[in-house]
Amino acid sequence: MSLLDVQNLSLSIAGTPILRDVSLTLAPGEVVAVTGESGSGKSMTALAVMQLLPSAAVATGNITLDGNDMLALDESTLCTLRGDLVGMVFQEPMTALNPVQTIGAQVGETVRLHRPDLDPKMQAREVLDRVGLDAIPLTRYPHELSGGQRQRVVIAIAIACRPKLLIADEPTTALDVTTQAQILDLLKQLAADDGMGLLMITHDLAVVAEMADRITVMHHGEVVEAGDTPALLANPQHPYTQALLAASDHQVDLPQTQKQAPLLRVQNVVRDYTLPRTRLFVPAGTHRAVDDISFDIKRGERVGLVGESGCGKSTLTRAILGLEPVQRGTITLDGTPVTDPSVRRKMQVVFQDPYGSFNPRHRVARLISEPFHLLDTTPDDREARIAAALTDVGLSPEDAQKYPHQFSGGQRQRLAIARALIIRPELVIFDEAVSALDVSVRAQILDLIADLCRQYDLTYLFISHDLSVVRTITDRVLVMKKGQIVEAGETEQVFTQPAHPYTQTLIEAAPTLPGAA
């Protein structure tokens, strides 16, 4: 007898079909993963189970949860089931909590709604202890907690009434690898302790490989394949699943280069931030974001920089770009300090968010030719260069007249790369440039970068929290922790024989697909 039984679920929003004939089942105590890329309908499937769909959504088919016909129940009955029979955890722990209520009140509210006879405060304390927040008082506000702690609070809200089913929608996507490992452990533990069913929605196959009993793969609103985890991963039947698995563990063919003289030199760089003054006559304290960092990037070298949020990698990146004043040390490109305006044209950056980094009202031609402003004169062959830049990144010259919204996320990231390369910079900085992309798109962009290396002998600094990506796309890697570089070396060397305990922790925490090296 299954706890959750979804049969032939179809869903359309304002006439646009989102899901088609989706079926899946989940037995009590079972962990089932629904995976697929963005737009596959996996989150909508989860929201359909909760019956928290957008108001324009029309669902047909059957969703039976513990004997309740979820599509037929009225709203007030559904309210009594949500939070009691089924709880849900969301992707963004930073915004999933009400910022103006204490965590105790928010966890207690679930109890108060469904178990009026119990003391909400005592229950909140108990459930926060269960999710590993025993040191955190109930009176804390969300902004006083870290991302991982907030996600624990969100989980506490969802499991406060010991639901039979927990739905977790990308619960660890926004978290660091070590935090991700802890949260996944916690979810697994809770499911096992309570015999709770766990429906995991995730784009990351490596995450579910270690957790799920069964996997359902979705594509374009349909289930393309479902089965037991080991069997499905070892022997995927559907071409899409095969492609997804290949892309998740994609290895690029990085050309060998001649390493020459140092291009970028970072020497003993220190960046302190002044903390807010706490007393009137006591000097304000400082926070050292970058602590005495030195490294070189040689011409033609591809260097990775990994570290968790708050380790100072963003500050370091900004300092290299000349956007951040440093208190001590020097950063030079070809011998010139990076704060010198003439260096700007030799360095370009590709950012994480392919949606936010383009002005939506400009055409592509104008967007990708922006770096020409850095040159003393606009080149005569501007049009030809734009066409060439677009061709280089796998787009066509005709795309120059389009607007950014006419492109997909992956195509926009190609545009961002075209923009960075159009003036042939000596150094490119990829700042989490593939982190927001689906695995198949990510694989294509990584291939593109390798191609461009072959063509133009790129030198780049590749900043990422994703170790598997850094491993394949770089020659050398720097591991950063608390403002310091704790380990540096040849990428393969660092990954196979990490010397520093922190590097070991990072590599262990990163989820891997079985069979991957």
Place this chain on the structure above:
Amino acid sequence: MLRYTLKRLLSLIISLAIASLVIFTVIEVAPGDPASFMLGINAAEDTLAALRAELGLDQPKWQRYLAWVGGMLQGDFGTSYQYRTPVSEMIADRLWVSLPLALYALTLSTLIAFPAGIYAASRRGKASDVGVMGATQIGVAIPNFWFAMILVLIFAINLRWFSAGGFAGWDKGFFAAMKSLTLPAIALALPQAAILARVMRSSLLDVLDEDFMRTARAKGLSRGAALRRHGLRNAMIPVLTILGLQFSFLLAGGIIIEQVFYLPGLGRLIFQSISARDLIVVESVTMLLVFAVITVNFLVDLAYAAVDPRLRARA
């Protein structure tokens, strides 16, 4: 929270000091001699000099500034050039009309706007939302003096429920006084309510799209309960800002309404004093209004902190 309050208080005092300097300078620099205005253009030079001496106009500017500020701190606003009565008395009389009127109007506006804004937000896109928003659009567009005259026409002239103008005075009893302030308060409140309702709605709609509202729904709260328990407080910051601005406006900006209803309020006092070059009254009333605005901002800042714990932490 204590540190935050002290910080805000310090900034309040500094703002007041700067404002008093600016007001004094601007008004002293403005052309026009109060003495010759009071005595007429044909007055003899020695009479003018005597009056200037009496008014203290012959002293150095910085001494007059200090005397003015020192006096105000003790509740002495000087003597009106025009009426030869203490300015503090004149202001007090007018304040007893303007302040209750402003509070009355603000209360009415809040009582109308909050439910209207919440209702519209909770029924986004539906006919009732469109209806409420259409009504507020009209409320914003209608000039309040025109609306005031319509009120007089209906409730004073036709129905004879209220008098058409004038102020009964507090000595006639609380209800009589409030009754004479009712039509002006409604006339002032309606456009303010329309603006406030729109701010309330859009602010709530922003909050309804937040992730934590989905969390609230997932724990079993109904749409309405989630809006009340998690939405409202988060939507309050823009609403409080507008409320603060509106109160400052209502205190002094009701001059047209005061004119329509023939109310002896602050707006009319300042208008008459400007026409009569009664500089000491203009200075004092302006300072008082600045004081009111800055104090209201201070209270709004405290309200922000009460609503949002993140602001408390940042201070």
